[in-house]
Amino acid sequence: MCLGIPGQITAVTDADRQMAMADVSGVKREVNVACVVKGAMEDLIGKWVLIHVGFAMSVIDEDEAAKTLEALRGLGEAQETLEAMAQGAAALEGRQ
Amino acid sequence: MKYTDEFRDPVAAKGLLDQIATVVDQIGATADSPVHIMEICGGHTHAIFRYGLDKLTPPGIEFIHGPGCPVCVLPMSRVDECVQLAEDPRVIFTTFGDAMRVPGTRKSLMQAKAEGADIRMVYSPLDALELARRNPDREVVFFGLGFETTTPSTALSIQAAAREGLGNFSVFCNHITVPPPIKVLLDDPHMILDGFVGPGHVSMVIGTHPYDFIAQDYGKPIVVAGFEPLDLLQSVLMVLEQIRDGRAEVENQYARIVPEHGNPVSLAAIADVYEPRPSFEWRGLGEIDASGLRIRDRYARFDAEVKFGIGYAAGPRVVQEPEGCECGAVMTGRMKPVQCPQFGTGCTPEMPLGALMVSSEGACAAYYQYGGARAAEPAT
Ligand code: SF4
Numbered sequence: 001m002c003l004g005i006p007g008q009i010t011a012v013t014d015a016d017r018q019m020a021m022a023d024v025s026g027v028k029r030e031v032n033v034a035c036v037v038k039g040a041m042e043d044l045i046g047k048w049v050l051i052h053v054g055f056a057m058s059v060i061d062e063d064e065a066a067k068t069l070e071a072l073r074g075l076g077e078a079q080e081t082l083e084a085m086a087q088g089a090a091a092l093e094g095r096q
Numbered sequence: 097m098k099y100t101d102e103f104r105d106p107v108a109a110k111g112l113l114d115q116i117a118t119v120v121d122q123i124g125a126t127a128d129s130p131v132h133i134m135e136i137c138g139g140h141t142h143a144i145f146r147y148g149l150d151k152l153t154p155p156g157i158e159f160i161h162g163p164g165c166p167v168c169v170l171p172m173s174r175v176d177e178c179v180q181l182a183e184d185p186r187v188i189f190t191t192f193g194d195a196m197r198v199p200g201t202r203k204s205l206m207q208a209k210a211e212g213a214d215i216r217m218v219y220s221p222l223d224a225l226e227l228a229r230r231n232p233d234r235e236v237v238f239f240g241l242g243f244e245t246t247t248p249s250t251a252l253s254i255q256a257a258a259r260e261g262l263g264n265f266s267v268f269c270n271h272i273t274v275p276p277p278i279k280v281l282l283d284d285p286h287m288i289l290d291g292f293v294g295p296g297h298v299s300m301v302i303g304t305h306p307y308d309f310i311a312q313d314y315g316k317p318i319v320v321a322g323f324e325p326l327d328l329l330q331s332v333l334m335v336l337e338q339i340r341d342g343r344a345e346v347e348n349q350y351a352r353i354v355p356e357h358g359n360p361v362s363l364a365a366i367a368d369v370y371e372p373r374p375s376f377e378w379r380g381l382g383e384i385d386a387s388g389l390r391i392r393d394r395y396a397r398f399d400a401e402v403k404f405g406i407g408y409a410a411g412p413r414v415v416q417e418p419e420g421c422e423c424g425a426v427m428t429g430r431m432k433p434v435q436c437p438q439f440g441t442g443c444t445p446e447m448p449l450g451a452l453m454v455s456s457e458g459a460c461a462a463y464y465q466y467g468g469a470r471a472a473e474p475a476t
Binding site for chain 1: 102104139142143146147190192193216217218219220221222223226227230242245246248249252256297300301323324325352353359361362365456
């Protein structure tokens with residue numbers, strides 16, 4: 001929960017709410033980008049960000065993203081976060 | 097040095113460990129008279145145990161595991177209040193999965209869910225907002241938990257709910273801040289602390305200046321660190337060099353992520369939605385002045401404490417600890433997890449008695465997961 005996970009922004013989903021789609025280790029997840037957007041939302045597409053509980057908190061480069069992901073995998077935290085994302089999706093559909 | 101095999105860059109790890117050994121010698125620290133370094137963040141505690149950094153570094157370094165795991169410092173009374181909220185038939189109670197097994201006086205959220213309470217484990221407060229949109233006839237309460245890293249997420253969610261007029265969304269706010277408990281520990285005459293490894297992701301939000309008091313008022317070094325094992329070794333080395341040179345500064349090893357002044361959007365959202373509480377209870381540490389946040393009056397309709405009349409809104413509180421639990425002593429570094437009589441018998445990750453056993457970031461759970469196997473191996 002406390003450690004962020006890297007993801008790559010793939011699309012803008014709701015500019016008013018500052019929401020974008022991110023690819024997190026192959027999982028698609030909508031995230032809020034209010035803390036990292038500077039200028040046009042579209043400029044974020046293709047960028048790597050550090051995502052904490054659904055909020056992009058920092059723009060990072062690809063190398064940093066890869067290193068962070070490896071560290072998270074070593075700690076078992078990457079898997080935990082992906083499971084939490086799946087749980088969140090299930091909760092919305094009342095499947096818990 | 098067999099564990100260095102596991103490092104992404106074993107050569108770099110070996111080099112750092114050699115430098116650490118040299119500086120420890122220069123300081124003259126030994127197993128009998130070690131330097132005490134506290135890693136504040138639970139993520140760091142987890143990484144230290146996972147990579148065996150406590151065993152790889154010389155015996156002249158003693159790691160003290162700090163209070164930086166939000167699940168571990170959650171007091172029993174707050175868990176009880178969560179259960180009370182969750183058992184209200186109007187409520188859909190949403191929480192991070194990490195909090196489900198924290199023991200309360202009567203039961204944990206896990207037990208409450210098994211008994212029929214509508215508790216949903218979510219990944220993000222955004223999921224809770226969406227549940228509120230989809231269930232206008234229910235009250236959706238989000239269990240806001242965590243340090244400065246997660247605080248912006250609930251602040252921005254409350255702002256969004258206000259903009260949308262989502263009257264059925266509220267946050268049970270348990271956000272806490274890193275600097276106040278550090279000050280309490282530094283003021284404790286029984287604590288020996290020679291330096292700190294500072295939290296990386298918290299600092300990404302708040303920057304490095306909130307730690308100035310550690311260097312300026314207490315004369316102790318602190319190095320803000322990333323959580324890769326090499327980051328940690330580098331940071332420990334930087335702390336040791338400061339100690340050797342008689343310096344006390346705030347240094348930033350994780351500058352690639354941590355801006356000196358933090359993240360301005362996050363800080364603005366936090367300041368708009370939250371204000372410090374007079375005091376807040378920490379498991380094992382008791383009430384600490386100005387260590388928790390409450391929702392400002394202008395957002396009171398999104399404050400579950402006000403809405404449901406519980407928690408600090410309900411009046412004076414009693415501090416409780418589970419019986420037979422040494423969490424407080426472990427949290428303040430006075431006792432190692434294995435010295436707690438409950439460790440591994442009355443208290444395991446499957447059936448935790450104390451909160452330090454619940455999350456992988458808790459010192460007891462980390463010891464349990466990695467400490468046992470390693471302790472059995474011959475020293476290298
Ligand atoms: S072993 Fe359990 S009861 Fe003992 S200090 Fe750790 S968490 Fe608390």
